[in-house]
Amino acid sequence: xxxxxNTNDIIEGIIDKKVDGKKSxxxxxxxxxxxxxxxxxxxxIKFHLLFVSSILxxxxxMYSVDKFLSGSFLVKGGDPAFVAGAAFFxxxxxxxxxxxxxxxxxxxYRQYRNFKSHTMMYPHNDTKLWGxxxxxxxxxxxxxxxxxxxxxxxxxxxxxxLSSDRIWTDNAWVMYIILLLxxxxxxxxxxxxxxxxxxxxxxxxxxxxxxxxxxVRNGIIIFYLVLGTLSLxxxxxxxxxxxxxxxxxxxxTHKVVGS
Ligand code: HEM
Numbered sequence: 001x002x003x004x005x006n007t008n009d010i011i012e013g014i015i016d017k018k019v020d021g022k023k024s025x026x027x028x029x030x031x032x033x034x035x036x037x038x039x040x041x042x043x044x045i046k047f048h049l050l051f052v053s054s055i056l057x058x059x060x061x062m063y064s065v066d067k068f069l070s071g072s073f074l075v076k077g078g079d080p081a082f083v084a085g086a087a088f089f090x091x092x093x094x095x096x097x098x099x100x101x102x103x104x105x106x107x108x109y110r111q112y113r114n115f116k117s118h119t120m121m122y123p124h125n126d127t128k129l130w131g132x133x134x135x136x137x138x139x140x141x142x143x144x145x146x147x148x149x150x151x152x153x154x155x156x157x158x159x160x161x162l163s164s165d166r167i168w169t170d171n172a173w174v175m176y177i178i179l180l181l182x183x184x185x186x187x188x189x190x191x192x193x194x195x196x197x198x199x200x201x202x203x204x205x206x207x208x209x210x211x212x213x214x215x216v217r218n219g220i221i222i223f224y225l226v227l228g229t230l231s232l233x234x235x236x237x238x239x240x241x242x243x244x245x246x247x248x249x250x251x252x253t254h255k256v257v258g259s
Contacts, residue, residue, distance in 0.1 A: 030100055035194055037097035042187040044090060049184075049224055053231040059160035059238070063252045066158050080155035087151040094144055101137055126196070129189050136186035143179045160250040161242055168239020169246050173232060180228040184221055192217040 008019050017023055054065040069086075070078030106112040119127050151158075157166070166172045195201055195213055203209040242248070 030103070034097065034100035035198075037093050037100065038190050038194065040093050041090070041097060042191050045183055045187050046224070049180075049228055049231075053227050055160065055163075055231055055234045055238070056227075059250055060252050060254075062160045062163075063250055070155075070158075083155035083158065084152050087148050087155065091145075091148045091152065094140075094148070098137070098141060105134060105138075126193075129193065132185060133189055133193070136182040136189075139178065139182040140186060143175060143182060146175060147179060160238060161245075161248055162250075164235045164239035164242055165246050166239075167232065167235040169243050173236055176232055180225070180232070184224045184228065188217055188221045188224070 012018055012024065051065050051069065055062040067078045069083065070080060071082035072078035106115050115131070119131070157163075167176065192213055196210065201209065201213065203212060
Protein backbone atom coordinates (compact mmCIF):
# COMPACT_ATOMS: atom_id res chain seq x y z
CA UNK A 1 0.00 0.00 0.00
CA UNK A 2 2.74 2.42 1.06
CA UNK A 3 4.75 1.41 -2.02
CA UNK A 4 1.77 2.13 -4.27
CA UNK A 5 1.16 5.56 -2.67
CA ASN A 6 4.82 6.41 -3.06
CA THR A 7 4.73 5.40 -6.74
CA ASN A 8 1.69 7.65 -7.24
CA ASP A 9 3.55 10.54 -5.61
CA ILE A 10 6.54 9.96 -7.89
CA ILE A 11 4.30 9.99 -10.98
CA GLU A 12 2.58 13.18 -9.78
CA GLY A 13 6.01 14.73 -9.24
CA ILE A 14 6.91 14.09 -12.89
CA ILE A 15 3.70 14.90 -14.77
CA ASP A 16 2.29 17.42 -12.24
CA LYS A 17 -1.05 15.58 -12.27
CA LYS A 18 -2.44 12.74 -10.17
CA VAL A 19 -2.55 9.23 -11.66
CA ASP A 20 -6.27 9.71 -12.36
CA GLY A 21 -5.39 12.79 -14.47
CA LYS A 22 -6.72 15.32 -11.94
CA LYS A 23 -4.70 18.20 -10.53
CA SER A 24 -4.10 18.20 -6.77
CA UNK A 25 -6.11 20.75 -4.75
CA UNK A 26 -3.26 21.19 -2.28
CA UNK A 27 -1.47 24.14 -4.04
CA UNK A 28 -4.76 26.12 -4.13
CA UNK A 29 -5.39 25.32 -0.45
CA UNK A 30 -1.87 26.42 0.48
CA UNK A 31 -2.45 29.64 -1.48
CA UNK A 32 -5.66 30.26 0.44
CA UNK A 33 -3.93 29.82 3.82
CA UNK A 34 -1.08 32.04 2.70
CA UNK A 35 -3.60 34.79 1.88
CA UNK A 36 -5.50 34.27 5.15
CA UNK A 37 -2.40 34.46 7.37
CA UNK A 38 -1.20 37.46 5.32
CA UNK A 39 -4.48 39.31 5.90
CA UNK A 40 -4.35 38.64 9.66
CA UNK A 41 -0.78 39.98 9.84
CA UNK A 42 -1.49 43.01 7.62
CA UNK A 43 -4.56 44.05 9.64
CA UNK A 44 -2.64 43.51 12.89
CA ILE A 45 0.22 45.76 11.76
CA LYS A 46 -2.11 48.58 10.69
CA PHE A 47 -3.69 48.68 14.17
CA HIS A 48 -0.31 48.14 15.84
CA LEU A 49 1.25 51.22 14.21
CA LEU A 50 -1.79 53.29 15.24
CA PHE A 51 -1.45 52.12 18.88
CA VAL A 52 2.31 52.84 18.90
CA SER A 53 1.61 56.35 17.55
CA SER A 54 -0.39 57.13 20.72
CA ILE A 55 2.88 58.68 21.97
CA LEU A 56 2.27 61.55 19.52
CA UNK A 57 -0.75 62.58 21.61
CA UNK A 58 0.89 62.30 25.05
CA UNK A 59 2.88 60.03 27.37
CA UNK A 60 -0.26 59.54 29.48
CA UNK A 61 -2.22 58.40 26.43
CA MET A 62 0.48 55.91 25.39
CA TYR A 63 0.55 54.66 28.99
CA SER A 64 -3.20 54.01 29.00
CA VAL A 65 -3.15 52.34 25.55
CA ASP A 66 -0.42 49.99 26.86
CA LYS A 67 -2.44 49.25 30.00
CA PHE A 68 -5.57 48.57 27.95
CA LEU A 69 -3.70 46.17 25.62
CA SER A 70 -2.26 44.46 28.71
CA GLY A 71 -5.83 43.56 29.65
CA SER A 72 -6.56 46.23 32.30
CA PHE A 73 -10.26 45.89 31.34
CA LEU A 74 -10.15 42.31 32.66
CA VAL A 75 -7.45 42.30 35.35
CA LYS A 76 -6.75 45.28 37.63
CA GLY A 77 -3.61 47.09 36.38
CA GLY A 78 -3.29 44.68 33.41
CA ASP A 79 -0.97 41.70 33.07
CA PRO A 80 2.08 41.43 30.76
CA ALA A 81 0.99 37.84 29.99
CA PHE A 82 -1.60 39.32 27.59
CA VAL A 83 1.18 41.03 25.62
CA ALA A 84 3.37 37.90 25.64
CA GLY A 85 0.38 35.77 24.57
CA ALA A 86 -0.51 38.13 21.71
CA ALA A 87 3.15 38.22 20.60
CA PHE A 88 3.25 34.40 20.65
CA PHE A 89 0.06 34.16 18.57
CA UNK A 90 1.40 36.65 16.00
CA UNK A 91 4.69 34.75 15.93
CA UNK A 92 2.88 31.47 15.11
CA UNK A 93 0.86 33.16 12.32
CA UNK A 94 4.09 34.70 11.00
CA UNK A 95 5.87 31.34 10.93
CA UNK A 96 2.96 29.68 9.08
CA UNK A 97 2.80 32.58 6.61
CA UNK A 98 6.57 32.43 6.00
CA UNK A 99 6.50 28.65 5.56
CA UNK A 100 3.75 28.93 2.95
CA UNK A 101 5.42 31.89 1.21
CA UNK A 102 8.86 30.36 0.96
CA UNK A 103 7.51 28.01 -1.76
CA UNK A 104 7.42 31.01 -4.07
CA UNK A 105 10.95 32.27 -3.52
CA UNK A 106 13.21 31.79 -6.56
CA UNK A 107 15.53 29.18 -5.06
CA UNK A 108 17.98 28.52 -7.85
CA TYR A 109 19.97 30.59 -10.30
CA ARG A 110 17.74 29.20 -13.07
CA GLN A 111 14.55 30.49 -11.42
CA TYR A 112 16.14 33.86 -10.64
CA ARG A 113 17.26 34.20 -14.29
CA ASN A 114 13.74 33.30 -15.50
CA PHE A 115 12.19 35.93 -13.20
CA LYS A 116 14.66 38.56 -14.44
CA SER A 117 14.09 37.83 -18.12
CA HIS A 118 10.32 37.71 -17.56
CA THR A 119 10.42 41.13 -15.85
CA MET A 120 12.46 42.57 -18.73
CA MET A 121 10.14 41.08 -21.35
CA TYR A 122 7.01 42.35 -19.56
CA PRO A 123 8.17 45.48 -17.70
CA HIS A 124 4.90 45.64 -15.79
CA ASN A 125 5.03 47.34 -12.39
CA ASP A 126 3.03 44.58 -10.71
CA THR A 127 5.65 42.00 -11.73
CA LYS A 128 8.31 44.19 -10.12
CA LEU A 129 6.17 44.36 -6.98
CA TRP A 130 6.55 40.61 -6.61
CA GLY A 131 10.32 41.23 -6.37
CA UNK A 132 9.69 43.84 -3.65
CA UNK A 133 7.62 41.26 -1.73
CA UNK A 134 10.45 38.72 -1.91
CA UNK A 135 13.07 41.19 -0.60
CA UNK A 136 10.91 42.73 2.16
CA UNK A 137 9.59 39.28 3.15
CA UNK A 138 13.15 38.04 3.52
CA UNK A 139 14.06 41.03 5.72
CA UNK A 140 10.98 40.37 7.87
CA UNK A 141 12.06 36.78 8.58
CA UNK A 142 14.82 38.22 10.74
CA UNK A 143 13.64 41.60 11.94
CA UNK A 144 10.06 40.67 12.84
CA UNK A 145 11.37 37.61 14.73
CA UNK A 146 13.85 39.74 16.71
CA UNK A 147 11.13 42.22 17.69
CA UNK A 148 8.60 39.52 18.59
CA UNK A 149 11.14 37.63 20.67
CA UNK A 150 11.81 40.82 22.64
CA UNK A 151 8.06 41.36 23.20
CA UNK A 152 7.59 37.73 24.31
CA UNK A 153 10.57 37.76 26.67
CA UNK A 154 10.12 41.24 28.19
CA UNK A 155 6.40 42.01 27.90
CA UNK A 156 6.42 44.22 31.02
CA UNK A 157 9.12 46.54 29.62
CA UNK A 158 6.73 48.65 27.57
CA UNK A 159 5.68 52.21 28.34
CA UNK A 160 6.44 55.86 27.53
CA UNK A 161 9.86 55.72 29.24
CA LEU A 162 10.78 52.03 28.90
CA SER A 163 10.00 51.96 25.16
CA SER A 164 11.83 55.26 24.61
CA ASP A 165 14.87 54.03 26.57
CA ARG A 166 14.97 50.91 24.40
CA ILE A 167 14.64 52.96 21.23
CA TRP A 168 17.21 55.64 22.15
CA THR A 169 19.71 54.26 24.69
CA ASP A 170 19.59 50.64 23.45
CA ASN A 171 19.65 51.87 19.81
CA ALA A 172 16.55 49.88 18.81
CA TRP A 173 15.66 52.74 16.40
CA VAL A 174 18.01 51.19 13.82
CA MET A 175 15.99 47.96 13.88
CA TYR A 176 12.67 49.84 13.86
CA ILE A 177 13.52 51.95 10.79
CA ILE A 178 14.29 48.80 8.78
CA LEU A 179 11.28 46.97 10.23
CA LEU A 180 8.91 49.89 9.55
CA LEU A 181 9.98 50.21 5.90
CA UNK A 182 9.92 46.47 5.23
CA UNK A 183 6.63 45.72 7.00
CA UNK A 184 4.75 48.72 5.61
CA UNK A 185 5.72 47.96 2.00
CA UNK A 186 5.19 44.22 2.43
CA UNK A 187 1.80 44.44 4.17
CA UNK A 188 0.27 47.11 1.92
CA UNK A 189 1.60 45.71 -1.36
CA UNK A 190 0.40 42.30 -0.14
CA UNK A 191 -3.14 43.62 0.45
CA UNK A 192 -3.10 45.32 -2.98
CA UNK A 193 -2.02 42.08 -4.69
CA UNK A 194 -4.74 40.14 -2.86
CA UNK A 195 -7.38 42.69 -3.92
CA UNK A 196 -6.29 42.26 -7.57
CA UNK A 197 -6.01 38.47 -7.30
CA UNK A 198 -9.40 37.83 -5.71
CA UNK A 199 -11.18 40.65 -7.56
CA UNK A 200 -12.19 42.72 -4.52
CA UNK A 201 -13.53 46.27 -5.05
CA UNK A 202 -14.22 45.68 -8.76
CA UNK A 203 -15.06 48.91 -10.60
CA UNK A 204 -16.36 49.51 -14.11
CA UNK A 205 -13.30 48.22 -15.94
CA UNK A 206 -10.31 46.17 -14.86
CA UNK A 207 -7.93 49.04 -15.70
CA UNK A 208 -9.95 51.61 -13.74
CA UNK A 209 -10.06 49.30 -10.69
CA UNK A 210 -6.32 48.79 -10.84
CA UNK A 211 -5.63 52.53 -11.07
CA UNK A 212 -7.92 53.22 -8.12
CA UNK A 213 -6.33 50.47 -6.02
CA UNK A 214 -2.85 51.78 -6.85
CA UNK A 215 -3.81 55.24 -5.58
CA VAL A 216 -5.24 53.82 -2.34
CA ARG A 217 -2.17 51.58 -1.89
CA ASN A 218 0.29 54.47 -2.32
CA GLY A 219 -1.77 56.70 -0.02
CA ILE A 220 -1.79 54.06 2.74
CA ILE A 221 1.96 53.46 2.40
CA ILE A 222 2.76 57.18 2.64
CA PHE A 223 0.37 57.70 5.58
CA TYR A 224 1.88 54.85 7.65
CA LEU A 225 5.49 55.67 6.79
CA VAL A 226 5.00 59.29 7.87
CA LEU A 227 3.09 58.25 11.02
CA GLY A 228 5.68 55.57 11.93
CA THR A 229 8.60 57.95 11.39
CA LEU A 230 6.97 60.68 13.49
CA SER A 231 6.25 58.17 16.30
CA LEU A 232 9.80 56.88 16.19
CA UNK A 233 11.14 60.46 16.36
CA UNK A 234 8.90 61.14 19.40
CA UNK A 235 10.21 58.03 21.23
CA UNK A 236 13.80 59.03 20.35
CA UNK A 237 13.30 62.53 21.75
CA UNK A 238 11.82 61.18 25.01
CA UNK A 239 14.59 58.56 25.24
CA UNK A 240 17.26 61.23 24.70
CA UNK A 241 15.82 63.45 27.45
CA UNK A 242 15.37 60.45 29.76
CA UNK A 243 18.77 58.77 29.24
CA UNK A 244 20.13 59.70 32.68
CA UNK A 245 17.18 57.91 34.30
CA UNK A 246 17.34 54.84 32.04
CA UNK A 247 15.04 52.03 33.23
CA UNK A 248 12.75 54.20 35.36
CA UNK A 249 9.01 53.55 34.81
CA UNK A 250 6.59 56.28 33.82
CA UNK A 251 4.11 57.41 36.46
CA UNK A 252 0.92 58.74 34.84
CA THR A 253 -0.22 62.25 35.72
CA HIS A 254 -3.40 61.10 37.51
CA LYS A 255 -1.29 59.01 39.95
CA VAL A 256 1.19 61.85 40.60
CA VAL A 257 -1.65 64.31 41.20
CA GLY A 258 -3.58 61.75 43.28
CA SER A 259 -0.64 60.88 45.57
C1 HEM B 1 1.91 41.20 19.69
C2 HEM B 1 3.04 41.46 19.06
C3 HEM B 1 3.74 42.80 19.15
C4 HEM B 1 3.90 43.61 20.23
C5 HEM B 1 3.42 43.39 21.65
C6 HEM B 1 4.63 44.79 19.77
C7 HEM B 1 4.96 45.88 20.56
C8 HEM B 1 5.62 47.01 20.16
C9 HEM B 1 5.95 48.14 20.98
C10 HEM B 1 5.63 48.25 22.47
C11 HEM B 1 6.57 49.06 20.22
C12 HEM B 1 7.11 50.44 20.68
C13 HEM B 1 8.60 50.41 20.80
C14 HEM B 1 9.13 49.53 21.92
O1 HEM B 1 8.56 49.47 23.01
O2 HEM B 1 10.18 48.89 21.68
C15 HEM B 1 6.62 48.53 18.86
C16 HEM B 1 7.12 49.18 17.76
C17 HEM B 1 7.12 48.68 16.48
N1 HEM B 1 6.69 47.44 16.09
FE1 HEM B 1 5.81 46.04 17.25
N2 HEM B 1 4.90 44.65 18.45
C18 HEM B 1 4.37 43.45 18.01
C19 HEM B 1 4.44 42.92 16.74
C20 HEM B 1 5.02 43.54 15.66
C21 HEM B 1 5.15 42.96 14.36
C22 HEM B 1 4.68 41.56 13.96
C23 HEM B 1 5.76 43.90 13.57
C24 HEM B 1 6.14 43.83 12.14
C25 HEM B 1 6.34 42.75 11.47
C26 HEM B 1 6.00 45.07 14.39
C27 HEM B 1 6.59 46.23 13.96
C28 HEM B 1 6.87 47.33 14.73
C29 HEM B 1 7.45 48.56 14.23
C30 HEM B 1 7.82 48.84 12.77
C31 HEM B 1 7.60 49.41 15.32
C32 HEM B 1 8.14 50.85 15.29
C33 HEM B 1 6.90 51.71 15.18
C34 HEM B 1 7.06 53.07 14.58
O3 HEM B 1 8.04 53.39 13.93
O4 HEM B 1 6.08 53.83 14.73
N3 HEM B 1 5.55 44.81 15.65
N4 HEM B 1 6.05 47.29 18.85
